[in-house]
Amino acid sequence: MLDPVETQSVSPVFVGRQDESALLAGLLRGADEGIPQGVVVGGEAGVGKTRLLEEFLASARAAGATTAVGAGVELGADGLPFAPVAGLLRALHRQLGDELFEAAGERRGELARLLPEWEESGAAVPVVEGDAWDRARLFELLTRLLERLARDRTLVLVFEDLHWADRSTRELLAYYIRSVRSARLLVVGSYRTDDLHRRHPLRPFLAQLDRLRTVHRIALRRLSGDEVAAQMAGILGAPPEAALALSVFARTEGNPFFVEELTVGGRPRGALPETLRDLLLVRVEEMDERTQDVLRVVAEGGASVEHGLLARVAALPEPELLATLRAAVGARLLVATDEGDGYRFRHALTREALADDLLPGERARLNRRYAEALADDPTLVAAEELPTRLASHWYHAGDRPRALPAVLAAAVVAGRRFANAEQLRLLERALELWDAVEPEARVGLRPAQRVWSYPAPEPEEPVGWVDLMAEAVIAAQLAGRGERALALCRRALRELDEVRQPLHAAWFWTQRVGMAERLMRGDGSAELARAQELLRGLPPSEVHARVLALEAALLAKRGPDPDVIERAERAVSLARLVGAHRTELYARYTLATLQADAGDGQGAVTEMRAVLATVLRGGDVALLGRCLNNLSAVLIDAGEFAQALEHLDESVELAERYGLVEGHSWLWGNRAFACTAMGRWPEAETALDEATRRASHSQSRQISRVLTGQLAVLRGDLARAEAESEAVLAEIEGVRGGTQFHWELARLRIDLAVARGRPPHAREVVRGMAAGELFGASLLAWMLAFAAATAEAESRGLPGAEEGREAAVEEIRSLTRRLPRNVPIREAMGVLVDAQLARARGRDTPRHWAEAVAQLTPLPLPHHVAEARYGWAEALLAEGRPDGREAAGEQLRAACELVTRLGAGPLGERVARLAQRAGLDLASPAGPAPEPAPEEPFGLTPRERAVLELVAAGRSNRQIAEQLFISPKTVSVHVSRILAKLEVTSRGEAAAVAHRFRLVAARP
Structure with a gap:
């Protein structure tokens, strides 16, 4: 029907884009070699994304590749779930025919959820309880289908208009990219950058893709002045006048679409308004009134409109309708859809401008006509689109009694398509309409699902307001919208009559129990107590x-x-x-x-x-998240790190497959914790990046930051650790959270104080940590106890630290007495803490540390083993036995090897200082290192520097002797030499000179 129409507003010459085209060609070659590739093309509206992809697809087809295009669909506020995926499958089916069915195998009937017309082939559609489970099966099925199709051919899939794609499509696309490892597959996406507001859901998706090495980004720039002139020459058939080209470039700022608009007819059309809408409407206003009316009808019909539906709504005789459509297509305002049975605007901005230009009453009238036409003849559109489009048209028509059941029906479809975010939006729209609809109009409405089971309602029982609220709460949780779910619960509890509806109210309070802890609003005990009170006396x-x-x-x-x-x-x-x-x-x-x-x-x-x-x-995907996370935590707590990591590998794959939005961060956090303890710090860093990126609520975000700070302090990046600690403290001020979270934060602050050389400051953090819940995370509690014991041990001899030491040590002991030692890792940590507490009191012996090393060595805790070897060496040196120095050197060298391999800066410095004080050479077991030549400017030897540092710290000769493992008399000699070399008469003056000339390390 439209074949005879010819236009020339698009330049026949493809201008610019050489670098982008070269990159796409290179990715195609990589796909040809069996390496899956991905690329995302972004740019403002009209910058040429579609043209670039059209040119590339043409070259790809010429090279023998199979190509398919699917586009996001925007229907008012309601995106159509999986619309790009359905479009791709239809395109592949048109090209491959029955081969597509054969590649799907025995499970091809399941794809009828996306392509209902496949049911005509006789394929049965299995129904599985739990939409998220079906969603996971669908993701896996589609991925395997593409792998089979791309086994013997190069397959290029294009997802256009990702800024309109629903959340489920984005998650499916991410699953494709992460899951496919070996296939001749190239996945291309495009999106409008000017549509991405700060909170647009595509932003985190793009950030996620940026982390993948196999995904590239192309940011299309505007054309230069020379390129604009070349584009105009292609449209006009001859080079434009310099003044005209300059004018067009100045007005369009190099936007290819605007260049086309201004160049059609050979010159810019008058003084155009500055706004984008007015510029886009210029071409429309040049059409006759009848064509403009038809264009307005098409604009309000959605991204595309089927010919039969348009004929019903436009209410024009067929010849007149065809004439107006020919004119619109000829003016390049409309183009035929890929299926050939409808029309869409050549540029979406034109449709948006026309829709925005409609008067409110005009828009409502058009939407009513669309809704009535679809209600009279549902076959006018694809069956899977009907509920969503009816919901949108009735809603924008302002017909609330008809909009409510339509919106509920669309929510059912979204749920069956596993699009939880879309279902939540529709349910919230239903709640908006509920109070505006008379009660008699609600009779016979059905919910998307039943969350009540006390007692089970009759199947024919109509939906109520409380049902909608409950379903919205469930959808919000499945979509990872914890704050929204909590707000819905609060609203429900405000409006419920708890006396007449105690079971309903109690159910909402139980939903708040888990959300309280996840959102750091308490431990859920208050919410649980309220639910118990409501249930008292009920069957x-x-x-x-x-x-x-x-x-x-x-x-x-x-x-x-x-x-x-x-x-x-x-x-x-x-x-x-x-x-x-x-x-x-x-x-x-x-x-x-x-x-x-x-x-x-x-x-x-x-x-x-x-x-x-x-x-x-x-x-049951909701329960699956708890199972995956807690099993890994139990394995870690028992010290079964290898099993835990194996389970976490499987869990991450399951979470990805089944769309567990909330569980991802916890799984990656558990992996980071295990890898940190095992000394696999690069892996821990990678896991922490994933945990932070995937965090969906307050507690998971904060625990990721705390774990990041812990790894940083172990490595010696104290500035990073300090920043993470301060950021978390600022965010949780006045907020209640789980005990385990506070333990880990306390451990970070204690370790940081020790690494900063301020161990007495850790006592303030420790105070009160012995109280609270201890089980379910015994290893965390043991690690906290060891950090606190280390701070007390490292503060020995510091001014003011002795006062209150016994009370502090006893507080730590009160914690350890309640902790179990019933598995090897807990017993080993217990022995280590006992040794450190004995060291804090000055009562440790080599036997304490030898036992700790023996218990820890078989376990994958290299940093703790190094700590134990450090303590053993110090105890051997303090004992002063003739063979002690050699044994201490062995322990220090073993500790040095561990911390060097780990990159553990602070512990490495402590090991080096102890070796220096003892005069031991860490590089060789040959014995004491020779005394180096005196250092300028005062000629102090390294030993005198060590003594001066302790003098500046306020230590007495006896305390210095204990730390340097020499006699008090030798210390006195060193002090006398120091005073003479510094030309001072007192220890205080010596300390002042030392700090003034930076002869000792500054204590931050």
Whole structure:
């Protein structure tokens, strides 16, 4: 119908873009060699993204590649889930035919969720309970499908208009790029940079892609003056006049689309307004009134409009409609859709400008006509688009009674398509419409899903406001929108009558329990207490079982005492009684953690794996996150780091596959913790980058920063560690959080104080840390105790540090007495802490440290082993036995080797200082190092420098002798020589000179 139409507003000469074209050609060659490639093309509207991709796709097809294009669809505020993916599959089907079905294998029927027309082939669509589970299956199926198709051919997939793509499409695209390792596949995406406001959801997605080495970015610039002239020459068929080219370049600033608009007809068309909308509407206003009316109809129909639907809404005789369409296509305002059954604007900005130019009443009238046409004949659009488009048209038509059921139906479709963010937006729109609709108009409405089960509602029971609120809370949590979920819970509880609806209110309070801790609003105990109060006197229900299970999980942090175990067992029994399968699994998992705390790690892990297998079979993704995270934490707490890392590798893959937004940060954080303890610090740094990037709520963000600070202080990057510590302290001021989080923050601050040479300052941090919940994270508590003991030991002899030492040591002991030693790593850490506390009191012996080294050496804790060897060497030197120096040298050299391999700066400095004080050579076991020549400007020897440093710190001769392992008489001799060389008469003057001339290290 449109074949005879010819236009020449687009330059036949492809201007500029040589570098970009060369990069795309290189990526295509890489894909040809079987290495998957990815590239994202960004630029402002009209800068030439589509033209660049069209030219590249033409060259790719000429080289034998198979290409397919899919585009994001913008329908008012409602993006169509997986629209680009569906478009790609249709394009591939048109080219490959039955080969696409064969590549999908026996599971091709599942793709009918995206392409309902495939159901006509007889493929059954399996239904699995739990939308997120189906979503994961779909991701895996599509990825494997593309791998098979790209095995024997080069496949180029283009995702256009990513700024309009729904969240599910973005997650699927990221999954493709991360999962495909060997295929002849090139994935290209494009987006408008000027559409990306500060909070646009595409921004974090692009940041995620930037971290991948296989993904490239192309930022399209505007054309230069010479390139604009070349583009105009292609359109006009001859070089433009210099003045005209200069005028066009000045007005368009090199935007190729604007250049086309101004060049059509040979010259700029009058004095155009400054705004983009007016510029885009100039060409429209040149058309006759009837064509302008049709263009307005098309503009309000969405990104594209089917011919049959347009004919119904425009209400023109077919010849007149075709004439107007020919004129619009001829003017390059409209183009035919890829399927050939409809139309779209050549540039989306033109459609947006036309839609914005409509009067409110005019827009509502057009949307009503669209909605009525679709209601009369649903076959006018693809079946999968109908609910979303009806919801948008009825909503913008202002017909609230009809918009509400349409929006609910669209929410159902979004849920079935596993698009949680889109479903949340639709449910919130339904809540907006709810109060504006008369009660009789709500009769017969159905919810997207039922979250209530107390008692189970009848299938025909209509949806209520509280159902919508509950479904929105669930959708918000699945979408990783914790703050939004909390706000919805608060609203529900404000508007619920807790006297008449206690079960509903209690359910919302239970949802707040987990969110309180994740968002650092407390530990959830207050929310749980309120739920318990509401349930008092009511018959058993799933909410009762849930409350009991949550209570057991909170109390489990106190350890495996009989009362806690009994509560968890009661939760399991009650859940079975009321048929609450998910709650039963949750309570079983809590029992397993208690089992691990009791020392039966193997039995606990076996039970946890059994629960995990059940969860995977049932597709309960909400519970899957807890299973993956807690199992890794239990393995780490028991010192089974190798098993933990293996499990974390599997968990990260599962989290990626099943869209666990919130669980990612915790999994990467656990991996960072394990790798840090094991001395695999580069891996820990990579894991921390992932944990920080994927953090979806306050607590996960802060724990990532704390772990980053801990790794920094171990490496000696004290400025970074200080910055992380101060940032976290500023953000959590006045905010309640979990005990484990505060332990880790306290350990960071203590380690930082020791590394800064200010160990007495750590005592303020330690004070009060002995209280609180200890189980479920015993290894963290042992590490905190060791950090506190180290601070006390390192402060020996410092002015003012002796006062209160016994109380501080006893406070640390009160913590360790409550900690279990029932697995090797806990026993080893206990022995290490005992030795350090003895050192803090000046009562440690080589035997203390020898036992600590023996316990720690078989474990993957290299930094702690180095700490123990340092303590052993110091104790040997202090003992003063003839063979002690040689043994101390062996321990220091072993410690030096460990800290050098790790890159542990602060501990390495402590080892070097001890060797220097003892006169030991770390590089050779031959014996004492020769005394170096005196150093200028005062001629002090290294030994005199060491004595002067301690004099400046206020130490007495006896304290100096203890630290340098020499006699007080020898110290006196050194002090006399120092006073003479510095030409001073007192120790105070010597200290002043030392600081003035920087003869001793400054203490920050």
